[in-house]
Amino acid sequence: MPSSTNSRPARKAVIPVAGMGTRFLPATKAVPKELLPVVDRPALQYIVEESARAGLGEVLMVTGRGKAAIEDFFDRTPELEAALEKKGDQARIDAVAESTDVAQVHFVRQGEAKGLGHAVLQAASFVGDEPFAVLLGDDLIDARDLLLEQMLAVQAEHGGCVIALLDVGADNIDKYGCVAIDDAPQTDAGEGDQVVRITGMVEKPPRDEAPSSLAIIGRYVLAPEIFDAIRATPPGRGGEIQLTDALLKLVEDGVPVHGVVFSGRRYDTGDKLDYLKAVIRLAVERDDLGPALRPWLRDFVGDLAPEGASQA
Ligand code: UTP
Numbered sequence: 001m002p003s004s005t006n007s008r009p010a011r012k013a014v015i016p017v018a019g020m021g022t023r024f025l026p027a028t029k030a031v032p033k034e035l036l037p038v039v040d041r042p043a044l045q046y047i048v049e050e051s052a053r054a055g056l057g058e059v060l061m062v063t064g065r066g067k068a069a070i071e072d073f074f075d076r077t078p079e080l081e082a083a084l085e086k087k088g089d090q091a092r093i094d095a096v097a098e099s100t101d102v103a104q105v106h107f108v109r110q111g112e113a114k115g116l117g118h119a120v121l122q123a124a125s126f127v128g129d130e131p132f133a134v135l136l137g138d139d140l141i142d143a144r145d146l147l148l149e150q151m152l153a154v155q156a157e158h159g160g161c162v163i164a165l166l167d168v169g170a171d172n173i174d175k176y177g178c179v180a181i182d183d184a185p186q187t188d189a190g191e192g193d194q195v196v197r198i199t200g201m202v203e204k205p206p207r208d209e210a211p212s213s214l215a216i217i218g219r220y221v222l223a224p225e226i227f228d229a230i231r232a233t234p235p236g237r238g239g240e241i242q243l244t245d246a247l248l249k250l251v252e253d254g255v256p257v258h259g260v261v262f263s264g265r266r267y268d269t270g271d272k273l274d275y276l277k278a279v280i281r282l283a284v285e286r287d288d289l290g291p292a293l294r295p296w297l298r299d300f301v302g303d304l305a306p307e308g309a310s311q312a
Contacts, residue, residue: 009156010131010221013056015047016119017137018064018110023270032067033270034137039283042073043269045099046143047135052103054148056133059103060126062119064110074105115240117230124227131155134243136218138270140278145264148219150189155221160256161247163198164219166266170207176215177203177244179259189260198257201248203237214259216244217266225255 021033028036034044051059063070077096084093108122120134133148141147151162168176180200187195200211220243229246236242251257267278283289284297 008130010133010152011056012058012060012127012130013051013133013135014060014062014120014123014127015044015051015135015137016062016110016116017044017067017070018062018113018119019116019137019270020113021138021270024272024275030066032070035069035073036269036275038140038269038275038278039286039289041099043140043278044070044073044137045102046140047137048074048103048105050141050143050148051133051135053143054133054146054152056148057103058106060106060108060123061137062110062122063107064113071107074100076100115235115238115242117233117241117243117246120222120243121227121230121241127224127227129224131221131223134218134220134222138268139218140267140269141219141262142265145262145266146191147193147260147262147264148221150191150193151219151221151260154189154195154258154260158256158258159223160258161223161226161250162221162258162260163247164217165196165214165259165261166217167213167261168215170210170213173210173213173215174204174207176217177201177242178205178210178212179214179216180211181214181259186261192263194261196259196261198251198259200251201244203242203244214261217262218268223250223255225250225253229253 017032017034021028024033024036027033035042038046048059061070080096081093084096106126108126110119110122123132133152135148147164151164155162163179165179178201179198181196182199184197189195201216202211226246229249230241230243233241233246233249236245247257265281268274269278280297283293
């Protein structure tokens, strides 16, 4: 396979949302986890907004069974807008329109949840022969942190693929896809984030076999060569077609694969504890909720018994 030197900038984004969301059962029996509200908007809306902010206004969502509500959410709602118009409620009309106007959203179905690699493969004809971004539907990056913009700049400079990384520490790395990096001096991606060259990858390694404590998180900028690599990738861990395995194939074929080590704020909204943290953190900083929430939180935390003591 030739080394990717694709010089066109990425214009499109793919958001896979076909996973089953088992960590959030029973809520996700009827509501896709990507639509669980973070304060007052679905986690997925933050992600579409992030994509649009980075200049990727063409978005493809890879959905599956039980995810029809996602299509409804990004569709126009003329009846609702007419009812709000009658009441003269412009603020809510704007809030409703925000979810549909932010990007051009398209949908494709995965059919069977056979893994993230398989989900990304469903985007092949939408993407064509150009680099593109993948944003995972349950990974929320704070809007003030410009991770995706940095990754797009690294891809434009080096070609190939770029993966977002987070140092999760050696004790936690067995829950993530993990990378090996070369020992060349790291370069600055801006905002304290570093650019590294990736030399290897392994999905959820045992702690004592992990090549680093750098975990793959849910942002990728991929070269179109990834599609052939996925087609050539057999089911791996958990019987799923893993994107990590296809990326490793590209590394082995000599395609440049870089990582941006993120040092900003990120929440895995598919995880219950991280979801709660995201809601609190974002609500505390909002002008409409923060002034009432902050003093309440201070009192609440002040009343909490220290860890290990029994609560009255
Ligand atoms: P996760 O590993 O978080 O899986 O997938 P999940 O099934 O959604 O959640 P849990 O672990 O059971 O709670 C990472 C991302 O890949 C998508 C998911 O929607 C999520 O955004 N995905 C995963 C697919 O689109 N298709 C798949 O076959 C698997």
